[in-house]
Amino acid sequence: MKNVRVVVVGAGVIGVSTAVCIAEALPFCSVTLLADKFSPDTTSDGAAGILFAAKFPDIPVERQKRWFKDTFDHLLAIAQSQHSPEAGVMLSSGWQIFKEVPAERKPFWAESVIGFRFMTEEELKRFPDHKFGHAFTTLKCECSSYLPWLENRFRKAGGHVEQRSINSLQELSNSYDIIVNCSGLGSRTLVGDNQVYPVRGQVLKMEAPWLxxxxxxxxxxxYIYPGMHSVTVGGTRQEEDWRLDVDEGDTDSILKRCSRLEPSLGHGKVLSKWVGLRPSRRNPRVEKELVQLPGRRVHVVHNYGHGGWGVTLAWGTALDALGLVRQCLQEMPPQAKL
Known part of the structure; x- marks a missing residue:
């Protein structure tokens, strides 16, 4: 008998990862994944999905390291399994290059990726505008394949999927015991968080199989990220910009900048152009609270605001959210679990 009703709001890479973690770890919970948009219509679907991270200012580095490593290890296991092609997860090697030597020469995630090292002077010669670089192997997770694969895994674990839009937590308070908010940019309206804001990203998918x-x-x-079926080239980072239309000025700028790094791109063919709004925040919000809604108090777990690092941190923060759900279960009165 499934006693505790849990709803996960949002079906991007954060929401689906969190729903899978909860459904697989807590079989006594009835877990529903609820969203107005599912793959292929989420922001995650357009993400290049390569595992890198920037440091968030107010979260302990050890916690960020764990988020990165947990996600890397989870995706590495998929990349090395028979599921790799259908899940859209592959190993990817290459370079991160800098015009000036960064203050932190070695990023906090250096130990989690494979074969991290500084580039040699010989390697840097092909990038004459750049003075310093990292060479390593990481993972690329293509969400247009990964999200449907993960959603299937969620259903196998007994999860339910519901497509509808909601505007407030009150709409859920009578139907569920625990609400897990993975609504990304939607958290502005859903929980009134004005600290989350859009960073507009435009990318192109190109045919350039030699890369x-x-x-x-x-x-x-x-950036230039070769994938399974195409090469993702980008991009833009336009804060507080809500435009979802393709900007041809940005397209030209992307092609020009990327061709400077990889001249052969001039022979590539543009297959598609895509725009998405990254749900950015000074720090991701991964925490729980008890919210007073009409008639009852409800446990809410938040997991949103990852900006451009959603794919990179999804599984790690999902495991943290699972831990917070476990804490909520311990705090619930016994009759609530009957």
Whole structure:
């Protein structure tokens, strides 16, 4: 008998990962994944999905390291399994290059990726505008394949999926015992969090099958990520910009910048153009609270605000959210679990 009713709001990579973690670890819970948009219509679907991270200012580095490592290990196991092609997860090697030597020469996640090292002077010669670089192997997770694969895993674990839109937690308070908020940018309205804001990203998918290595400029605005079926090139990081239309000025800028790093891109063919709004926040919000709603108090677990690092941190923060759900279960009165 499934006693405790849990709802996860949001079906991007954070929401689906969190729903899978809860459904698989807590079989006595009835878990519903509720969202207005599912793959292929989520922001995650357009993400390049390569595992990198920037440091958040107010979260202990050890916690960020764990989020990264847990996600890396989870995806590495998939990349090395027979599920790799259908899940859209693959190993990817390449370079991150910098015009100036960064203050932190070695990023906090260096030990989690494979074969991390500083680039040699010989390697840097092909990037004459850049003075310093990292070479390593990481993972690429293509959400247009990964999300449906993960959603299938969620259903196998007994999870339910419901597509509808909600505007407030009150709409859920009578139907569920624990609400897990993974609504990304939607948290502005759902829980009134004005600290979450959009960072507009535009990318192109290109046909350039000869490209085998990723190249990322350290400023995060110019990158080339070869994938299973196409190469993702980008990009933009436009804060507080809500435009979802393709900007041809951005398209030209992306092609120009990326061709400077990889001249052969001039022979590539643009297959599609995509725009998404990253749900950014000074720090991701991964915490629980007891919310007073009309008629009852409800346990709410938040997991949102990852910005451009959603794929990179999804499984790690999902495991943290699972731990917070376990804490909520311990705090619930016994009759609530009957």
């Amino acid at each position: 085998q290595h990723f190249i990322r400029d350290g400023d995060g605005k110019t």
